[in-house]
Amino acid sequence: MSGFCGLNIKLGIYGESHGKSIGILLDGLPPGLALDLEKITLEMGRRAPGKNILSTARKETDAFEIQSGFFNGYTTGTPLCAVIKNSDQHSKDYSILADKMRPGHADYAGYVRYQGFNDYRGGGQFSGRLTAPLVFAGAIAKQALAQYGIVIGAHILSIADLQEAGFSPMGVADDLLADIAAKSFPVADDVIGQKMQERIVAAKAELNSVGGVIETIVQHMPAGIGAPYFDSLESRLSQALFSVPAVKAVEFGDGFALTAKTGAETNDELHYVDGRVVGYTNHNGGITGGITNGMPVLFRVGIKPTPSISREQRTVSLKEKQDTTLTIVGRHDPCIVQRAVPVIEAVTAWTMWDLLIEAKKWER
């Protein structure tokens, strides 16, 4: 099982890198949500490859075609399926990938899991390309969240050891988030951003790759969203976040840093501001007991360096059952952090929306 997520809005993705198409099926959408397709296209464009020197040369327009569930500009409330055709496929021979397992990739794990039947071309279903439908779903969720006044934004907090300042856990200007989102390299500080990009280019020149950290903030979230235990906001969000390939770490609020502090330092004391209960601080990242407490939801994810590097690496040949080496050729990203930013925002958006709907059930 790998395809369905969500308590109220179920989404399933499908596709392999070199199949006819990839796509998504969304079930449980409300009827009557006006969809601005331009905005969806814009979000898709933020993730799409081939834009600059930092990413793979593979050109995919990522043009989506809605098949169902959308009529006269509005969601109908029936299952919405969107198809994204695979266009720019190299017809080269990929059979080496069925034999020699790329280190750091899912090749070997996938070979065992799928008993050797998986589509190995271009990484098959493990391809980062499968994040395109996630962004599609997120773009719809963002439009729904906008009706609640909720805004989601993310930035590249670090690339390798280069780091810019984190968002204030007390919240930032919505405009700042919009500004960052509009950049092809989404950072707040372009000077540091420039250095980060140079680091990526340098890694590529060295036939190497780098990773980084993405920080996300969800602003204007009402309190009371989530639940303790299995459907805690952290549980639901982390399930979605770890669905994004290359994510290896997730922390909420001060995260691991909390463990080196004391309760007296990190308990977010409370007071009334304009009739609302708010914290003096927000070390908990807006979530206590698995439920939003009205403060901004803040978290960071760690993205590992792209495993596709052009150096010779030691690996195994499954056919010959012996050790060998492999030099991966072809198009790949020396860093996927910048392209992962809209994906992280997307999965955050539909998780939040999904849980907001959960709360709607009990409105009086």
Add this chain to the structure above:
Amino acid sequence: MSGFCGLNIKLGIYGESHGKSIGILLDGLPPGLALDLEKITLEMGRRAPGKNILSTARKETDAFEIQSGFFNGYTTGTPLCAVIKNSDQHSKDYSILADKMRPGHADYAGYVRYQGFNDYRGGGQFSGRLTAPLVFAGAIAKQALAQYGIVIGAHILSIADLQEAGFSPMGVADDLLADIAAKSFPVADDVIGQKMQERIVAAKAELNSVGGVIETIVQHMPAGIGAPYFDSLESRLSQALFSVPAVKAVEFGDGFALTAKTGAETNDELHYVDGRVVGYTNHNGGITGGITNGMPVLFRVGIKPTPSISREQRTVSLKEKQDTTLTIVGRHDPCIVQRAVPVIEAVTAWTMWDLLIEAKKWER
């Protein structure tokens, strides 16, 4: 919704700190699994409070009573319900907790989520006491995993800024894990462990609390368990891990540290050892593409300092709709990391078991 988890073995927990009982309903268990109730009791005992100076003085035997699904020493395959009675409840007046929100706790978030109807006595369903049924489920899962030869162990990696050496990602001796599990303060290095305990005692003396990091290893896991995307092993595990109260961070393999390294450094190159494909290294924590690759599964969780501290703190009175202060009295743990160790092992065990069953469907 907050109660059900698992793809194949569904488990639901119920209960509040001061209700009649807490408990668990397990559905989808295989018939014919022999259960050693002594071992379950032993696991429950590892988590139970009141054992030493480090934890709350509340004494609960945590004795479980199986109501169904167990007959003549074996699981029947029908839903198994276990009830743990609440015995040591102070009959004092808890109504202050319905008014003054404890900082760092779920009080305010829960108040909004449950529209003021939740049982506030002793934290209600947010009480760490609800982890007892999780341990019960984990104790069953461990017995099932033992049949596969799979061993799960965890240790306290750090308390505040005191840290012991991490497990080798290439695996450790199973005996070491058993040794650690047998300790009331589960560390590998008792000298550092002693210092950690002193730090906890000191925090208590200062009416303060501390947190820490727990590291877990799953050994002898077969490759091929998990899936990409929503049911990735990281996704399923993190959902379960963040279900444990006070967990605020999860990282797999090198986790956040991966983001400061390059692909050339962190790609786990492969070779054959005794006919098995293994990595030269294990920076990915035994998981690539969301699927086990045959290396030990390794991850760390960050536990925040216990929010219950006996100092006066600033907070709000919901009744009077104004700022106030609160000094929490009563029994509470200055640190819950040591008691969280068996809980983390438990949720790991049943997640692993759940996904092993998933793989069993496709056996030929």
Add this chain to the structure above:
Amino acid sequence: MSGFCGLNIKLGIYGESHGKSIGILLDGLPPGLALDLEKITLEMGRRAPGKNILSTARKETDAFEIQSGFFNGYTTGTPLCAVIKNSDQHSKDYSILADKMRPGHADYAGYVRYQGFNDYRGGGQFSGRLTAPLVFAGAIAKQALAQYGIVIGAHILSIADLQEAGFSPMGVADDLLADIAAKSFPVADDVIGQKMQERIVAAKAELNSVGGVIETIVQHMPAGIGAPYFDSLESRLSQALFSVPAVKAVEFGDGFALTAKTGAETNDELHYVDGRVVGYTNHNGGITGGITNGMPVLFRVGIKPTPSISREQRTVSLKEKQDTTLTIVGRHDPCIVQRAVPVIEAVTAWTMWDLLIEAKKWER
């Protein structure tokens, strides 16, 4: 898997006839629903055995004890667990049931399904006793539905070949439904009801058993509840109805009789009455396209004769792997139709409630 049902309110039941207790876990309840425990007890009493000559002599008070999720008279919104202790168990030897399979019962199917590990005493989890927790859940659902003005009622339409008049598909007086529900033998026409009871008594005297048909009506249901395909109202209701032991047939509206008529006869033409769209007729039982259309929801279920009869029957001995005969001794019902009436109402009530909540998500 056998234990969880519902899209929004998940309910799981557990227990065996001779275990410590049976019970139910309800997750997803709204916070703040006032529960009248007297009314729940009343519903439980409608199903309880030992009331008269028609049913088994086993005496069970079916007293429920709520363990969680209920505080100060209201649901909290957290999982609600209710336990019903098993009190009146004969300590006789049941081991014959592990060997000789009772015809018409689940014994042999259950033996294979549970690989011989199931609790065979008194039918184990297949016991009709497990319908008590279903009635508990239904009693809560009825109180929730009452807030919407929705009323559910059922009657015994037939016992063996004795039949009373069916409900008008256009709706009946709510009072009539209340009157029927108050009877120990729930029929509209007591003259026919008397004959039915005599037939049951006669069957018992002949060491035989009889079945019958229950008709249910749901009145004042709003239009627009349900969905096409897998979550159609018919799909959801039939899943719940066939969960009730001994139900072997379900039909909505005119049901099978529709197949002998023409479209011109059975299309429910529409008109406005007091500003509401209603049908001139209701051959479709209030459901078109899987969705309520505003007319009363009407359906019938067929209940097979109780398989427990005291005659000698041919069967197999699993131990000796040969044919044998079996004469079942002990307490059993010559007819369970009258006791199934509140159970059918109950599963109807929580299915309806579950789907009403589904609709609530999209309210504007």
Add this chain to the structure above:
Amino acid sequence: MSGFCGLNIKLGIYGESHGKSIGILLDGLPPGLALDLEKITLEMGRRAPGKNILSTARKETDAFEIQSGFFNGYTTGTPLCAVIKNSDQHSKDYSILADKMRPGHADYAGYVRYQGFNDYRGGGQFSGRLTAPLVFAGAIAKQALAQYGIVIGAHILSIADLQEAGFSPMGVADDLLADIAAKSFPVADDVIGQKMQERIVAAKAELNSVGGVIETIVQHMPAGIGAPYFDSLESRLSQALFSVPAVKAVEFGDGFALTAKTGAETNDELHYVDGRVVGYTNHNGGITGGITNGMPVLFRVGIKPTPSISREQRTVSLKEKQDTTLTIVGRHDPCIVQRAVPVIEAVTAWTMWDLLIEAKKWER
């Protein structure tokens, strides 16, 4: 919610009658299942319209295009998406369907459910055309079941008041089922079948429609498949069967007829035959306690007359909020029973497969 079904193989369908395409997403398929696409096409052809005078003149090739999850002739084990393009759409004005509600159709119920946003053209998602993806899924399931030796067959038991003999509940020749399946009008007795077809033609001539009953048998099912209560075989099957538009009744074994008989008549006594436990009779339709007992699984579904008839009918105008009349013009089936046969077989096939996989989890 309307799109996902299954415990292990989740399937979701999408599409509207006049959208770009309809289709299906199948998740949880095993890797390595060889798919014979010809056989799938053959099954699709059994359902496809436009074949003869009995069905709608709409011509759809129902050609499916697999997008993913299928590689080199085998399933990969990843989500399999199949798209069926909508080709033969009349470009006429359908807006009358947004105003005047067709009696017997889902128009009004759907209007309320989807708050007026649903695609009303050609019935939108309520169109019988959506059964094409169900047949696709069933065609895959049949190939999987063939590996277990399981055979599914159905026939038209009745059209209006014309009925042929039912299948023997003790089983029929597999060849007979294959013969019936190969017919464009699937009955065992072609003489009666001819009369049934004449009745359908006559109904069409009278601008009317007829319904009928389909009987299905599943042969060579192992015992032990299913569970009591919510996942009983009857519950799972009926959920799937009522997903098929126009199905209004389902009965297993003797069904409603059981209610007029006694336990002594209907208890299926047991004996050994060739070392297997079998019944002397099969009044229970191969299912006891919700679980297969090794006898053929037998059930019947009642299909209502097609609501689309060309006579003038009384209905409402939503726009003008007043009573009116409507004469439906266009292509429609005077009877859909014959086309529903492969659909019923299909949903039966994947329900059976889904539950067989459930049982596989516990194999030793």
